[in-house]
Amino acid sequence: MNGAEALIRSMEKEGVKHIFGILGGSIMDVYDVLYDNSSIEHLLCRHEQVAVYAANGYAQATGKTGTCMATSGPGACNLVTGIADAMIDSRPVVAITGQVPTTAIGGDSFQEADIIGITMPITKHNYLVEKIDELPQIVKEAYYIANTGRPGPIVIDLPKDVQRAEIKNYNPPKTVVLDSYDPVYKPHPRQIQLAVKELMNAEQPIILAGGGIIISNASAELVQLAELLGIPITTTSMGKGCIPEEHPLALGLIGMHGNKWSNLAVQNADVIFAIGTRFSDRITGNTQHFAPNAKIIHADIDPSEIGKNVRVDIPIVGDARLVAKGMLEVAKEATKKEAVRLKKHTEWGKKLEHWKKEFKQETRFDSIPIKPQRIIYEVQKIIDKNPKSTIITTEVGRNQLWSMHYLNIRYPRNWMTSGGLGCMGAGFPMAIGAQVARRDCRVLNMAGDGSFQMTMQDLATCTNYDLPIVNVIFDDSSLGNVRMWQALFYNKRYSQTDLNNNPSFEKIADAYGAWGKKVERPGEIAEALQEALKSGKPAIVDIVSDRDENVYPMVPPGGILHKMIE
């Protein structure tokens, strides 16, 4: 058995079912193995960036590790943005890259790039396989590290001579024990007790739920805890889907483009229980003025997140599900004795209910050009029909902001977006990964005309593998979010944000054998979306929308959370 085959056999043992990738000279031996029978299906993409985002979408849709593959040099370098995206959003992704032979490394050889050096700061860990005997252990470790503790991307760089080298006794390890890596899952019981006590004594508590809830499958426990103690939940964009937004305790999104009531809730809270969130600047605004009256309980599996961005009064290190479960158990015991005390939270609830009514926003507009909110209204109707089996991905820009602000996603893992890195062009490939992982679901990608053009060539991948993803384009013929910032903060000096020479997306769809339609009237959106879904093909619904409609309310960058532009 050679190294290439050992790699594939080890990946099969790790339960890998799909690889997203594109080959080249330095990874051909591995693809040669894939040519024969393997339980792994390889999906040929048109660009490595798509492969890595698709692996990310696959991971988000399932919780399993996504795998992508590329050749050395340009192939590996094209993965970089997607690896950085997986790092900042804590996605379990393993990227396998070919490398020039060990004897050629360092010689500035053809298609040689130091991908280990390049990806060191954007991976959870990475490996250059220098000796064939190390390969089985490295593959085992890579998949273990990627999807334990705080998940993250791993790169395995495999030189061509190692792929071709004979492995004498292929005997992959069954378990992994690492001296230097042992994530803490079980929270300290004393911290759990303290946290519950603090929440029960609070007058105006709030739960801030982040992506950690989705990653650790903690939604049920968290919602039960919130219900038991009567505490409202606001979510970050990564935490969306952990609680249905029609739930009386759901406040929806917080932060720069959050709901005004969510931001007011945080600013007026006396205790905040933040779980599985890293308090990004898009959540907190100016940290000096964030939640001025609140004691902060912060639970996270990554100890370095605690105290990194905001001051923390009660730190809890542990897995979000075990934290929520632990707190639920303690709270159940405690509430038996203190039922009276909890009534106070209903006053707080009334206040929030009042704010929710006062600041409620309309989405059903009939004007032409179409208001982007109307697109949301129509997509929501589609979600409402099959909330469990409809997955929404977004690109980055106003399409994303409107989607995360308004859409009601009722199930975890049915919402995915490039949150931390904000990668335009990530939504469509994530949709590809999600659709491959969950064939029974419908996947809609909320796209901008700018974002979509960054990865739209992979419509070919969709037609090739029958992935009937519907791309809903908020087509304002501009780089809309930047244009909005120019309008608000740069005196309407629209430098380089016009995309008036966009292609015909209908024709693009046609060229790729996909279904496409351009829509210019609000009344036609619903029908076009229905037809797109019915077509059974990958589709583009190109909705010409109002470029001057900005996303409000908004906290200006570095601003104070409750001082929103409306």
Next chain:
Amino acid sequence: MAEKYHLISALVENRPGVMQRIAGMFSRRGFNMENLSVGPTENKNYSRITITVSGDEKVLEQVVKQMNKLIPVLKVRELTEGESVRRELALIKVTASRADARTEISQYVEVFRGSIVDISPDAMILEITGDPEKIDAFVRLMQPYGIKELTRTGVTAIHRGFKSVRDSVK
């Protein structure tokens, strides 16, 4: 809290690229590494890295946590002044052609328990070991004679008593 120097001792896997990971993390996160020393330990699989970091307590906490996150890092500890022995070595090339200067320098070297490791018609190379403050003091004494070249190893340190950074490593 005020900026100050913290000495961090880390036990790391003895593999290529570990220093790059640590140095890269420091520069990416804007931490200040004042000096460092690296070397083998009692176990051939591990190396010890001793880093002097400047910053307040919050910075120190983040440095320790972020270092711990790196997979090849086994253990990270701050070594406070009282609980650790710290040593650094300096090689100093001083200009010394006059006989009286040479005599004076030799006396200083003796007082500081250093040694003269090389001597030529115009210069002497002196070796001094001690905590960084002792070396600073010696360097100040040598300045009037003219320091032609100076090199320091960076601080290395170890826990006093039976305690060790390794405790709690499985």
